[in-house]
Amino acid sequence: MSESEDTPILHPESEAPKAIPRPEESPEWVIEVYRRQMLQEVSDELDSILGEGREADRFIEPILLDNNPVRFRQSLHEQVFPTPREITENLLDVSPTKVFLEAPSGMGKSTFLKVYQERMLKAETPEEYPVPVICDLSRLPDGTGFEQFYPMFYRVVMDVVLREQEEQEDLIINEELLGRTVERLVWTGQILFLLDGFEQMLPEDRFRFYMDVIVDGDALKDNFILIATRPVGFGPLATTSIVRRGQDASFRVRIQPVEEKQRKHFLPESMWKRNLGHLALYFPETLQVPYVLHMVKEAASDEAAEVKSRSQVYRHWITQHLKSRFPKKGEEWIEDVFRQLEQVSYRLIKEGRNQRQETVNTGFDKALLSDCAPARNVMVEEGDVLPGLDGLLAWNHKRWEFRHPSLQEYFSGRKLAELPDWRDLVKERCRDPKWYDVFQFFGGELKEGADELIDLFIEHGAVFLAGQVLPEIEGVSESRRLLVNQLLKYQCRETYPQFAKNRVVRVEQVMEACGADYLWPMLKRLLQRDRRDSRILFGVLELVCALHGIALGELVDSQEWDRVRALPELESFFAEATDPQTVDRGVVQKWGECVTVPAGSFIYQDERDDEDRIGMHEYAIMKYPVTNSLFRQFDPNFVPRFPAYSQDDDQPAIGINYYEATVFALWLGMRLPTEKEWEKASRGPNGRDYPWGEAHGYQEGYCNTADFVVGHTTPVTQYEEGSSPYGCYDMAGNVWEWCVQFYASKFTTQKIVRGGSWLNYMVQAKCTFRNSFDPADIYPAVGFRCTSLPFTEIDADDEEDD
Numbered sequence: 001m002s003e004s005e006d007t008p009i010l011h012p013e014s015e016a017p018k019a020i021p022r023p024e025e026s027p028e029w030v031i032e033v034y035r036r037q038m039l040q041e042v043s044d045e046l047d048s049i050l051g052e053g054r055e056a057d058r059f060i061e062p063i064l065l066d067n068n069p070v071r072f073r074q075s076l077h078e079q080v081f082p083t084p085r086e087i088t089e090n091l092l093d094v095s096p097t098k099v100f101l102e103a104p105s106g107m108g109k110s111t112f113l114k115v116y117q118e119r120m121l122k123a124e125t126p127e128e129y130p131v132p133v134i135c136d137l138s139r140l141p142d143g144t145g146f147e148q149f150y151p152m153f154y155r156v157v158m159d160v161v162l163r164e165q166e167e168q169e170d171l172i173i174n175e176e177l178l179g180r181t182v183e184r185l186v187w188t189g190q191i192l193f194l195l196d197g198f199e200q201m202l203p204e205d206r207f208r209f210y211m212d213v214i215v216d217g218d219a220l221k222d223n224f225i226l227i228a229t230r231p232v233g234f235g236p237l238a239t240t241s242i243v244r245r246g247q248d249a250s251f252r253v254r255i256q257p258v259e260e261k262q263r264k265h266f267l268p269e270s271m272w273k274r275n276l277g278h279l280a281l282y283f284p285e286t287l288q289v290p291y292v293l294h295m296v297k298e299a300a301s302d303e304a305a306e307v308k309s310r311s312q313v314y315r316h317w318i319t320q321h322l323k324s325r326f327p328k329k330g331e332e333w334i335e336d337v338f339r340q341l342e343q344v345s346y347r348l349i350k351e352g353r354n355q356r357q358e359t360v361n362t363g364f365d366k367a368l369l370s371d372c373a374p375a376r377n378v379m380v381e382e383g384d385v386l387p388g389l390d391g392l393l394a395w396n397h398k399r400w401e402f403r404h405p406s407l408q409e410y411f412s413g414r415k416l417a418e419l420p421d422w423r424d425l426v427k428e429r430c431r432d433p434k435w436y437d438v439f440q441f442f443g444g445e446l447k448e449g450a451d452e453l454i455d456l457f458i459e460h461g462a463v464f465l466a467g468q469v470l471p472e473i474e475g476v477s478e479s480r481r482l483l484v485n486q487l488l489k490y491q492c493r494e495t496y497p498q499f500a501k502n503r504v505v506r507v508e509q510v511m512e513a514c515g516a517d518y519l520w521p522m523l524k525r526l527l528q529r530d531r532r533d534s535r536i537l538f539g540v541l542e543l544v545c546a547l548h549g550i551a552l553g554e555l556v557d558s559q560e561w562d563r564v565r566a567l568p569e570l571e572s573f574f575a576e577a578t579d580p581q582t583v584d585r586g587v588v589q590k591w592g593e594c595v596t597v598p599a600g601s602f603i604y605q606d607e608r609d610d611e612d613r614i615g616m617h618e619y620a621i622m623k624y625p626v627t628n629s630l631f632r633q634f635d636p637n638f639v640p641r642f643p644a645y646s647q648d649d650d651q652p653a654i655g656i657n658y659y660e661a662t663v664f665a666l667w668l669g670m671r672l673p674t675e676k677e678w679e680k681a682s683r684g685p686n687g688r689d690y691p692w693g694e695a696h697g698y699q700e701g702y703c704n705t706a707d708f709v710v711g712h713t714t715p716v717t718q719y720e721e722g723s724s725p726y727g728c729y730d731m732a733g734n735v736w737e738w739c740v741q742f743y744a745s746k747f748t749t750q751k752i753v754r755g756g757s758w759l760n761y762m763v764q765a766k767c768t769f770r771n772s773f774d775p776a777d778i779y780p781a782v783g784f785r786c787t788s789l790p791f792t793e794i795d796a797d798d799e800e801d802d
Contacts, residue, residue, distance in 0.1 A: 003349040024178040037160045039121040043092045056265035062291050076706045085177030094251045101228040103255035106291030106404035109228040128194035129224045136231045138197030138396035145208030182652040189222035198229035199627045207234040208684035215245045222389035235360040259289035271300040281498045309472045311444025314410045325388035344412035413441025430462035444472035453478040461531035463487045486510045487539040491658045507546040510740030533633040538659035557743045583633045591630035594620040595727045602680045621681045622785040624716040625652040642780040648716040652783040653736045658775030660785040661738045670786035675739045684725030691724035691731045703733030705762045732765040735783035757781035
């Protein structure tokens with residue numbers, strides 16, 4: 001054998017063949033390419049929407065609030081009136097690494113995700129999770145839950161990386177190898193999942209996804225998860241246990257409504273001079289929701305436009321938006337779009353499908369858009385929603401919805417204004433809260449019949465709705481404005497700040513503008529039980545008295561009610577409480593039961609000397625505070641004001657202001673107790689500190705105060721051991737109770753309350769403790785009880801005569 005045959009050929013080590021690594025197999029290369037390509041895409045998109053600088057006049061930076069259940073001991077006051085913490089740290093630093101961002105429609109959740117993604121991509125040194133990926137969960141096939149998520153996610157990431165081939169002509173990427181590398185990134189916890197469209201999933205899919213990703217475990221491994229959604233539920237699939245487990249497994253945040261300091265940067269000062277200030281007062285949503293606030297800004301920027309009302313803002317903005325997106329379309333085409341959106345919106349509202357109330361089954365079938373005007377279909381092209389309407393509508397492969405629920409209400413209001421039978425619908429629906437916003441927009445679109453609309457609202461007891469419509473509707477007479485303002489005169493300034501200015505209305509103005517012939521039948525209708533709203537009855541009573549030359553304010557000071565009870569127009573009103581055909585006498589007798597406080601003197605406040613004792617005649621006072629069940633006999637339309645703290649029939653009625661309590665007491669044939677009457681009934685003649693005697697430390701079983709952290713009102717019969725010497729329950733704790741001070745209006749605008757509450761500590765539940773509130777305000781810890789009509793205090797002069 002020759003040398004060439006027997007001796008192997010040796011190659012230098014430097015010349016040995018090497019396998020060239022493919023770039024798509026390198027996690028570092030995939031991360032670098034994805035970040036560069038994705039940054040270009042998301043920045044271009046945001047530049048077109050928000051401008052390159054993301055300045056405050058184009059982009060309202062969301063303020064995130066900590067919305068997690070508080071696990072440590074809080075005071076009850078902090079639980080009832082929470083002040084959420086503003087989140088200033090990076091979300092990547094929170095724990096656990098599953099974040100739920102909840103905010104209503106129009107708050108900019110999707111834009112926030114894109115801005116957040118851009119910031120993560122711009123970081124020179126990538127964070128712990130260097131691959132931020134936005135995935136739209138609404139794109140998942142119905143009925144698949146989590147099953148199809150990973151295929152969708154891989155496709156999103158790979159499509160971005162594959163764009164690199166367009167920039168490098170000699171680069172060929174093997175998709176199979178790329179997919180394996182992306183899978184490695186998932187398994188090694190390097191993905192920042194930014195998940196949008198959670199609320200647009202079917203309830204069953206939403207539940208399964210929530211269980212797999214949030215509750216049960218590591219479906220998305222050790223990656224960071226941020227789910228943006230509007231508040232939604234799971235329907236019958238959810239249980240308290242599942243919701244609690246989900247809260248424990250995730251970090252909850254929400255977007256704060258736009259604040260005034262943010263609006264100052266966003267809206268030029270000149271716009272506030274265009275009569276837009278009332279929007280913040282009557283329709284705070286318009287200036288607190290970024291989507292709607294953009295509408296206001298763009299509409300108000302057109303100095304030639306008439307935009308003094310909310311309806312005008314919507315009308316102008318939608319018209320200009322359609323013109324800008326479809327510059328070649330004419331006015332007739334735009335009117336067609338309006339008509340079809342009006343038709344489908346009104347149809348859905350009539351069927352009870354109000355987007356604002358949808359919390360489980362969200363979105364509407366796309367077929368509705370196709371079917372709404374088959375003769376001239378301009379809403380849907382080639383099986384999809386017209387792309388230019390994305391500023392008004394959002395959609396996925398099967399469903400659609402409005403960008404903000406107020407758009408549905410606006411278009412429904414426009415449709416209603418065109419219907420000849422709108423009066424019938426107003427009569428039928430004006431007390432239905434789901435229709436309130438529709439009627440407000442309807443008032444702004446109504447061409448004629450303004451006074452007639454206000455009359456219908458008043459006649460059917462929808463006075464609050466009438467007050468909300470007034471700034472929208474044109475052509476309302478001064479008499480109707482004054483009447484509505486009078487009826488809404490005594491409302492809580494904090495709850496209804498838009499009606500605070502009504503206090504300046506004088507009853508004489510109303511009588512002069514309206515006339516007795518118009519007022520009498522209207523007032524009688526408002527007193528009827530089926531139209532009753534206890535919140536306005538004091539304003540009604542004031543007008544009735546004024547028409548007879550009686551000043552109601554003077555009677556409140558003197559508590560001399562005989563003249564009022566003798567008025568013929570109020571005869572049937574005052575007879576209701578004893579009429580078994582009108583009320584449930586069993587309820588009235590049970591919860592209206594009174595105890596007798598015998599005549600004699602008692603120690604008042606801290607006076608201990610015999611000569612300082614207060615003499616009282618015998619009187620009767622209610623055994624219990626007024627309960628929800630009893631108050632509902634007075635106002636059949638009553639809905640508990642703070643249902644989280646008092647909802648059951650045997651719990652005290654709360655959120656009842658002094659004016660309502662006064663009218664209720666008169667209806668029952670009683671009045672509110674004076675402070676001295678209340679105090680004697682609570683402590684007896686010998687000056688007890690508490691109704692049962694001494695405090696006995698903080699022993700449970702005597703009263704409901706904040707010391708025992710019950711967290712809500714309790715049944716009025718619960719604390720028998722804590723009853724007073726005369727058998728009155730709950731005179732310490734549970735709810736504060738309104739009391740009377742004679743001629744107090746000469747000295748103060750406040751009204752006295754006694755007894756402490758579930759929201760205050762036992763020291764404030766002492767029989768001698770005095771507190772005060774504004775008589776119009778409503779509080780979750782204030783109720784009342786009534787006493788017999790004749791006065792019981794003995795004047796000092798009378799005692800000397802005896």
